[in-house]
Structure formats: C-alpha cells, structure tokens
Amino acid sequence: MGVIKKIVNWGRIKSPWVLHFNTGACNACDIEIIASLTPRYDLERFGVVLKGTPRHADILLCSGPVTRQMEERLKKIYAQMAEPKFVVAVGTCSCSGGVFKGCYNVKEGIDKVIPVSAYIPGCPASPKAIIDGVVKLLHSLEEEGSK
Amino acid sequence: MKKVEALRDELVKNFSFLDGKIGIPRPRRVFVEVGQDKFEEVFVWAKDKQDFSHLCTITGLDENDRLILIYHLAHDSGVLLNIRTSVPKSDPRIKSIIKYFPGAEIYERELEDLFGAKVEGLPEGNRYPLTDEWPKDEHPLLKDWKPKSA
C-alpha cells in the first residue's frame, strides 16, 4: 500500500466518522447505537465520531430490515459516501430480516440493497456487541492497511 | 360512570332496529352491528348525545364478499362502543367521518390502502402507509392477496 493510502487509512482507523441510518426498524437497535455513544459505553473513546452527513462518513451504521419506503433513500445515502466506505448491519433485522422475514413491505436485510462489511446480530444488538463489531471492523481495516 | 347495560337500553330506545344486535362481552365493552344506511345516525348520536368523544381507531376486516368496518369509540369513563358496519367489496364506498373526528383521516387512508375502501370526502393528501409506487389496485390486507416474490 502506498504511503498516502497508509496515512489516509491510519486516519480512518484512528477516527472513523460514522453515519447512523434507520431503514424502518423498530428503534430498539437505534437506541442501543446511541446508548453506545453515551458515557457508560463510550464508543467515542475509539475515536468514533457521529456525523450527520453521508459525505463525511466512513462507516454507515444501519438498522432495520429495509422497508420499501427506505430502499431508495438507503441507496442514495450509500452513493453519496466517498470510497472507501463500509457498511455495518446492526441487529438481526438488518442482517436477515429477523422477525420480519416474509413480511410484504420489507427487503429482508441491508445486503439485499447495498454491500455489507460487517454483521452485528442481536434483537436488539446490545451496545457491547455494537462496540465489539465496530472494533473488529477497525482491526480488519488495520490489517488491510498493513498489507 | 357509564353503565354498559344503560347504554344498551338507550341504544334500543332510540334505534329499535338495534334490538338483538348489541353484545356486552365484559364490563366497559359494547359491540353493536348496524347497516350502512343507519350508521351515521347512530355514530353521531353516540358522539353528541352520549359523549363518546374519543375515536380510538377504525378496523377493517375482510369477510368473504363484504368489507367490514368497526369504529371504536371511547367514553371518558372507559366504556368502549364498537360500531360494526359493512359495505360490499364490489362497491366499497364509505363516507369520511373527518368532520366529526379530524384525526380519522389517517385511519381512513389506511382503509383505502390496505383494503381498497373508497372514502368519500377525504381531502388531497399522501397515501398511508404504502409507497407511491405501490400499485393502486393491490390491497395487502385482503385475504386473497399474496405477496409476489421479490
């Protein structure tokens, strides 16, 4: 990997900017995502910063099974993110549809719409699992960078 | 404190055709069945004369060739009056009740989207809860509707 790429990657690992997006979830995972940013769990000590805009985000933290209403918006947000970008499916619904498998208005999982880099199951995914998943993703980026 | 037996008596007194069509399964619950032609009369009477001032929701039901509508009205004492009426699926027109309960608009839009009801008197507005792209003649809550494979 070239020097510039290494520096950019190092920056990305040390302080990933994250966008949180709900694709029609019941809100349980979203609350746990926000909870993981509060002092008790403090995802921010890993340098994770929550951003409001896709343009500045490295990681898209997605909840929900993707309802039809949200499908276009999800694709658009993904398109607006700059490469390299990573998508984390938070919660069993976003991994596979969860309890909503077979329901007529859902796509049954984030990876039916956009590519997913990491899956964090759970109903909801607990803050500990979310932190674990995000840290694993960052480690794998680090490994990528050292190649 | 509203007593359900007293309410039943009042209903029969004012609308003799309701005799035998009133069910009281438990305290604070009254179920009554009324034809579309008399529905508005009974509904307005319950609201204005009996103080059923809160509309909980409107439930749609698919029953063979008829579309059933249950209007759930609540009184401050906790009594619920559930007025059941129906229209043929071949001509599922009902009149909007938004002039009595503005909040009913969203419940009526839901009946249109999910059951194919045709509500007369609804203003221009977004459909609910389906997307704009969803075909107008597909009503998922009808019994014979099956999701097409993705």
Next chain:
Amino acid sequence: MHDPKNKFRIPMGPQHPALKEPEGFSVALKGEKILGVEIRLGYNHRGIEKACEQRSYVQDVYLIERICGICSHTHSTCFVQAVEEIAGLIVPERAQYIRTIIGELERIHSHLLWLGVAGHEIGFDTLLMYSWRDREIVMDILAQVTGNRVNYGMNTIGGVRRDISKDQAADVLKAMDLLEERTKYYIEIATQETTIIKRLKGVGVLSHEDALRLDAVGPTGRASGVRRDVRADDPYAAYGKLNFDVITSNHNDVYGRTLVRVKELMESYKMIRQALKDIPDGPITVKAPRNIPAGEALSRYEAPRGEDVHYVLANGTDKPERVKVRAPTLANVQAVKHMLRDRFLADMPIVIAAIDPCFSCTDRMVSLNEEDHSHLLRWDELRAYSIKWHRDNMSIDFSGLNKKLMDRIK
C-alpha cells in the same frame, strides 16, 4: 427580537433531481413562518398485521413486541390481554402485578430517553448524556429481571414467563430511590432554569379545545388539560388496585409536555413501590389453549406516548383472523400539524420531538417549499438551523447549562 425582513440562510442539503427522495416532512413556508406541514408516514410499515394472520398466537407475541423497541412491553401486553379476553382466561394476580411493574419500568426508560432526545433537539446536549446515564439504571434492572435490555419477552398468553425474586425486588426498590433523587433534579431544572423555560414556553401551543377536537392522546393531550389516561379510565393489569395521580398541565405547550413527563416519572416510582409491596404470591401463568375460540376483543394500554389500541378477531384456530394495532403516535398526527401552523420554522424540531414520535425523525428529509422554489434538508440541518435561530433571535444559548450539567456528571 428578530427582523422578519432579514434574509435567513438555510443550509442547503444535497439535491439530486434524478433520484426522487421521499421526504418525511413537507413544509409550506412564507419567510420564516410555517403555513402548513404535511407529514409522510409509513417509513416503518413492515406488514406486521398481515404477518400476524399467518403465524400462531404465540409467534405473534414475539412479532408484536417488535412493533416498537421503546414500547415493546406495551404492545405485547396489549395483544395478550385481547387474546386472553377472547379465550376467557383468568390471568393470575401475581402475573398482573409483574406486567404492571415491567410496564412502569418501561415508562421510566422511555421518558428518560425522551428527555435526552428533547435536550438534543434544542442544543442542550449534556441533558442527553445525563438522562441516558440515569436511564442505564433502569436498563440494568430490566436486564436483571427480564433477561434483556429491550424486548423483554416477559409475556405469554395466560401470564408472564418469569417471576421476580425477592432479591430482584430489593434491587428494583434501590433503583427507584436513586432515580427519584435524580428526577428531582430534572424537575428543578425544568421549573427554575430560565433558558429552558424561555425555550419551551409558548412553543407548540395546543389549546384545551383543540386537544379535545383533534383527539390528542398521552402526555401531549394531558399537557393541554385533557385528563385521559387508560390506566385510570379503563384499568388493565393491576392498575385498578394502585393509587396514582393522572398528571396534567394547563400550559398547553412543549413546556407542559416536559413537566407532565418528569412528574409522571415520580408517579411511576410510587407505583412500582406499591406494586412490589402488594404483589400477592401465587402462580404466574395459566395454561392457554392452542386454538383460541371464535370471538373478538378490543384491548387498550397506556403506552409512554399515549393510548395504544389492539383489536383481535379469533376464528377458533391457532392463528388469529385479524390483528389491528393503532399505536399512539398515529393519534397525535393531526394535533402536531395544527401546532406547527403559523409558527416559526425554528420551532419545528422540538414541537415534533415533544409528541415523542414513534418514528425516527432523524432519517426524514424535510422539504421546505416557498412559492417559487424548494430546498431539501436533512433533519440534522433543520436542527442546527433551529438552534442557531434561537441563539441569534431569542438569545437562547445552552452552553452555560451544558457546562453546568457536565460538571455535575463529573
């Protein structure tokens, strides 16, 4: 005060005319004033009611619990109550008390969550950190008693699946004492800090008459003096045996909605203590038949956000004929549209947040439509605009309060 002739800059969101963006809110604007708002719902329409018809009653308990992750016990209890009524089951008293205790614990976590979200919407960010830190006390208790932080899986048809031990009860009581102390501080800030009072008073006004006419439910209605609470009016579970006050306010605004919620927290602590004291010994469930006899029932529950309504029609099989759910937020849509008419755009974030909507506003695009052009904003851009507008035009700045609360956390 601001000069209405001044041009105001709205941060412009990304615009891609090729890809139609479904907007959640469509605002008709004249200068800084809202002429009207259209709210587009259905974003989290998953088709649950249809799915219920294809699954057994027991499977449906787990599905219905996931309608909303904040009021999961609300929906699951409301549903099983309807089924139990149709089947003629007498649920043991101990189970009713346990349902009530979990229900009030849910109300506590939900109101504390709301406090944080409301703080975030107005720029009082440390309130989010502070209230969610307190909320973790409730989350720990819920996880201890039910096995999960969210989606507790406590209900089954005929009762509850888990008992509360004496040790767990003791821990719950300790938690109530701690939370009561903390909540007293929230009531203090809400009633004494001028920045908060200035920011929330007179905002999102809904007169008593309008609240009745538009049929507002929950804290939104109660803050306009509409004294309706299903726990008192149409008691379920063990509420008929508890002493509690229905909290109302005559402020008719967002300030009133805030006061109602923090005072309801205090009532919840009282109710849980009573319930733990009075809870009888005995079984926690009765056996439920697999096939539920034909019949119908209308069940109501006072969710943290207001009245939740479930209608169930059974047909004698192991699957329901029909399940209809009307969650509380839907009942408050007309009221919130009315509250925004003729108000400043900058009021919008907190007014919507104040009905405690059961949809994630933050992913909704906001379309601002003036006579000759429109802009598309993300919710966070609207929030930033609102916070800046209040700073510039009303001298409302939360940095002082943020620092004060930050020092308290440390």
